[in-house]
Each structure stands twice: as C-alpha cells, then as structure tokens.
Amino acid sequence: MTKEQTNQATQLQLEGYSLRDIGAQLGVDKNAVDRALKKEPPLAGAVVPTTELIKRGITSEAVELGKLDLTLSHEREMAKLNLRQEELTIQRRQVELDGERVNNDKKLLALREEQGVRELQAEEERVTAQQELFVNKFNRLLRELLKNCVDSTWSEPDVDDYLNRVKSLRIKVSKFCDNQAIEEEELALHHNLKELTKLIEQTKENDSHFFNSDVDFDYDKNQIQVIKSWLVDTFDKAYKKPAKKSHSNDGSDEEDPTDGEDNDVDNSVEGEEELLSTFNELLSELIDNCDDTEWEVSECNDYQNRVEAFQAKLLEFIDELEDDFNADQQCITVNTQALLEIITDREIIKDENNETVTLSATNRQKRVLEALQIDDFWDEIEPLV
Structure with a gap:
C-alpha cells in the first residue's frame, strides 16, 4: 500500500470503519490494510482512542501526565480544604477563649467586689471595736478615780501611773482621730480626757504632803458630780460647752436638772x-x-x-x-x-x-x-x- 493509502486507512479506522470496509473503499485486501496500519504511527494531531492505543500496544505519555495532573490538582484542592478547616477551627477556638476570658474577668471583678465589701465591713468592725475600747478604758479610769477620791491618799508612783495611763489614752485617741479623719475637738471624750489630765495634775501640785510625796484626794460633792458627768456612753458623743452658771438675785437655789x-x-x-x-x-x-x-x-x-x-x-x-x-x-x-x-x-x-x-x-x-x-x-x- 502506498503512503497515501495508509494515511487514508488510518483516518478511516479512526472514524470507526472496519478493516474490510477500509479495504473495499481503497480496493486492497483487508490483510494488507491490517499490516499497513500496524506499521504506520498515528497521524500528527489525531485523537486516538485509548482502546485503539491499547490494541496497538502503544503507552501514551500524555495520558499518564494527564492522570498525574488530575491527581495533583485533587491533592491541591484537598490541601486547601484542610487548611481552611484548620483556620476555621483556630478561629472557633479563639472565639471560645475570648468568651472564657470575658467570663473569667467577670468572675474576677465579682470576687474583687466581694473582697472589697468584706474588707470594708472588717474595717468598720475594727473601727467600732477600737472606739468601744477607748470608751471602756476611759470610763474605767473615771470609776477608779471615783472610788478613791474621797478621804484617800495616793503615793506619788500611783498618781504618776494613773496620769500616764490618762495621757497614753489621750495620745491613742488623737492618733485614731487623725487616721480616721475625725475632728477630735468635736468629741466629748477628747475634752473630758483633757479635763481629767488637768484635774490630776492640779491635785498632785496642790495636795502633795509637805514631808513626803504622797497626794491627798478629797474631792467635794460638786467636783465628784463633775467627774461623773465626764462618763461617756459612745465614742462619738458630741462635746457641749458647759453652760454659764446663772446667779439668782433672790439667792434662791435652783434645782439642778442633772x-x-x-x-x-x-x-x-x-x-x-x-x-x-x-x-x-x-x-x-x-x-x-x-x-x-x-x-x-x-x-x-x-x-x-x-x-x-x-x-x-x-x-x-x-x-x-x-x-x-x-x-x-x-x-x-x-x-x-x-x-x-x-x-x-x-x-x-x-x-x-x-x-x-x-x-x-x-x-x-x-x-x-x-x-x-x-x-x-x-x-x-x-x-x-
């Protein structure tokens, strides 16, 4: 068969004609067509069916490359999909962490508020207890004096000890008022401590024995009444300036309301x-x-x-x-x-x-x-x- 016949036979075969039909159209024996087609490579640019290539025993590199390209494309798409899933997972976890952090901040704030309330209550209780302690100490000092202020003799060390306790209490009350921003001049306790200090110092100066250091305590009824009036029931009892005594022209005694x-x-x-x-x-x-x-x-x-x-x-x-x-x-x-x-x-x-x-x-x-x-x-x- 000629070259031209072989090419025509190849094209007819691609179009689906059988060897017998090809031989009949070309006027040659089908066996000759078969031998020619087996020896002749495929036409340039012709699409040869895979089944035909297999029949001919031809391995197409293009087919393998196509398969490889499809595989790689699939793998790339799967990798992108996995990466996107990982990104979504990370974003979801970040949202969860943000939510947990907000909840933790709320709990921390609530705990701090509770702690603040407890500390405030504890401070108020401490302040109240300290005030009660001052009141009790002062009243005990007054009662101690009242028990030993009539026809009584104190040794100088006893007087000094008593005076030191009064002064020590005055200092503590003043420091406490400074720390708590309390105006001590408005407190009866502050003024009564001053008066008590002055009274003991005057007694020591005026009623000490000539031959020894003992001190006589023998207050009259009026002075005792004054001392009793210094007793306080609360720390924040307000100080009231003593009223001036009024003298009646007729000399009659007025009843003391106290x-x-x-x-x-x-x-x-x-x-x-x-x-x-x-x-x-x-x-x-x-x-x-x-x-x-x-x-x-x-x-x-x-x-x-x-x-x-x-x-x-x-x-x-x-x-x-x-x-x-x-x-x-x-x-x-x-x-x-x-x-x-x-x-x-x-x-x-x-x-x-x-x-x-x-x-x-x-x-x-x-x-x-x-x-x-x-x-x-x-x-x-x-x-x-």
Missing part, C-alpha cells in the same frame, strides 16, 4: 461595788474551805444556791446598765460562771455521802480558784495570744 442622772450614776457605782464584793466573798469562802474541809450536804447546796442567786442578780444588773457591757469579755460574768461550774461539777469534792461532803482541791485547782478573784467590776478577761 441631779437625777447623778443619782443614777451613784446607784450604778454602788451596785458595781456591791456585786464585786459579794463575788469575791463567795470565792474566798470556797478557797478557805477547800483543804479537806467537811461540809454538810445542806451547806454545800446552800452555797451553790447563793452562787446561782448572785449570778441571777448580776445578770439583772447588767441588763439595766446603759454602758456597753460585753458579758462574754467581762471577768465578773465569766468568772461567776466558772465558779458555778466548779461547784455543780463537784470538781473539788473528794468524798460525798448522804450527810456530808469533803472539799479538797489540788494545787492546780487552788491556783484556778485564786485566779478568779477580781479587782474591778469592769475588768476584762485577758485575750489569748
């Missing part, structure tokens, strides 16, 4: 002294009879009843006090309860029968009893360190 208050103060001080004396007597009675002393059962019961009656009287008196009396901190109430428990718990009773009991205290128990003694009605228990 007489009723002074009588109340007198009764209060007398009641405190009576209760203090009764407690110490009850305690001394037990201490004096705790060395293998035999009591009748009726005597023991009577003693317990007297302690219980004293405690009831004490509580009734405390309820009527206008001063801030902390029953949990005052020695008189705490020690009374301790004494009653010692009796009711039978701690110091060694032998007991239907008729008699034997009181016997160990050395430790004696020390405990002796430690219950009280010097002042307003003494407070020592805080634990």
Whole structure:
C-alpha cells in the first residue's frame, strides 16, 4: 500500500470503519490494510482512542501526565480544604477563649467586689471595736478615780501611773482621730480626757504632803458630780460647752436638772461595788474551805444556791446598765460562771455521802480558784495570744 493509502486507512479506522470496509473503499485486501496500519504511527494531531492505543500496544505519555495532573490538582484542592478547616477551627477556638476570658474577668471583678465589701465591713468592725475600747478604758479610769477620791491618799508612783495611763489614752485617741479623719475637738471624750489630765495634775501640785510625796484626794460633792458627768456612753458623743452658771438675785437655789442622772450614776457605782464584793466573798469562802474541809450536804447546796442567786442578780444588773457591757469579755460574768461550774461539777469534792461532803482541791485547782478573784467590776478577761 502506498503512503497515501495508509494515511487514508488510518483516518478511516479512526472514524470507526472496519478493516474490510477500509479495504473495499481503497480496493486492497483487508490483510494488507491490517499490516499497513500496524506499521504506520498515528497521524500528527489525531485523537486516538485509548482502546485503539491499547490494541496497538502503544503507552501514551500524555495520558499518564494527564492522570498525574488530575491527581495533583485533587491533592491541591484537598490541601486547601484542610487548611481552611484548620483556620476555621483556630478561629472557633479563639472565639471560645475570648468568651472564657470575658467570663473569667467577670468572675474576677465579682470576687474583687466581694473582697472589697468584706474588707470594708472588717474595717468598720475594727473601727467600732477600737472606739468601744477607748470608751471602756476611759470610763474605767473615771470609776477608779471615783472610788478613791474621797478621804484617800495616793503615793506619788500611783498618781504618776494613773496620769500616764490618762495621757497614753489621750495620745491613742488623737492618733485614731487623725487616721480616721475625725475632728477630735468635736468629741466629748477628747475634752473630758483633757479635763481629767488637768484635774490630776492640779491635785498632785496642790495636795502633795509637805514631808513626803504622797497626794491627798478629797474631792467635794460638786467636783465628784463633775467627774461623773465626764462618763461617756459612745465614742462619738458630741462635746457641749458647759453652760454659764446663772446667779439668782433672790439667792434662791435652783434645782439642778442633772441631779437625777447623778443619782443614777451613784446607784450604778454602788451596785458595781456591791456585786464585786459579794463575788469575791463567795470565792474566798470556797478557797478557805477547800483543804479537806467537811461540809454538810445542806451547806454545800446552800452555797451553790447563793452562787446561782448572785449570778441571777448580776445578770439583772447588767441588763439595766446603759454602758456597753460585753458579758462574754467581762471577768465578773465569766468568772461567776466558772465558779458555778466548779461547784455543780463537784470538781473539788473528794468524798460525798448522804450527810456530808469533803472539799479538797489540788494545787492546780487552788491556783484556778485564786485566779478568779477580781479587782474591778469592769475588768476584762485577758485575750489569748
């Protein structure tokens, strides 16, 4: 077959003609067409079906490259998709972290507000407790003076000690007022401390003995009334300038409107002294009879009843006090309860029968009893360190 025939046979084959039809159109034997097509390469630019290439045993590099290109394109698209998914995941996590941070900030703010409220409350309680402490100390100083200001002689060290305690309290009150931005000149406590200091200094200067350093304290009724008027019930009690005395032309005495208050103060001080004396007597009675002393059962019961009656009287008196009396901190109430428990718990009773009991205290128990003694009605228990 000629070259031209072979090319025509190749084109006809691409168009789907069989070898027999090609041979008939070209006027040659189909076997000759078959041999010619097997020897002749595909026409330039002709699209040869893959099945035909396979029939001919031809491996197309273009087909392989196409497959590779499709594979790479797919992989690139998948990589882009994965990258986008990762970006979305990161963005979602960032949003979650931002939300958590906002919640944490809210919680932190709430905790700080709660802490601020607690600190403010604690500061207010501390300030109130400090004010009450100042008031109690000042009133105890006045009561100490009132107990020893009539026909009484103080040694110079006792006067100096008392004066130092008054001055020390004045300094502490002043520092406290400075720290709390309180105008101390408006406080009755501040002025009363000044007056008390002046009174003691004048007494020391005017009433000291000629031959020794002892000081006589013998105030008259008017001076005692003035001292009682210095008692304060609250730290922030306002200071009032004393009113000028008016002198009546007819010489008649005017009734003092504060007489009723002074009588109340007198009764209060007398009641405190009576209760203090009764407690110490009850305690001394037990201490004096705790060395293998035999009591009748009726005597023991009577003693317990007297302690219980004293405690009831004490509580009734405390309820009527206008001063801030902390029953949990005052020695008189705490020690009374301790004494009653010692009796009711039978701690110091060694032998007991239907008729008699034997009181016997160990050395430790004696020390405990002796430690219950009280010097002042307003003494407070020592805080634990």
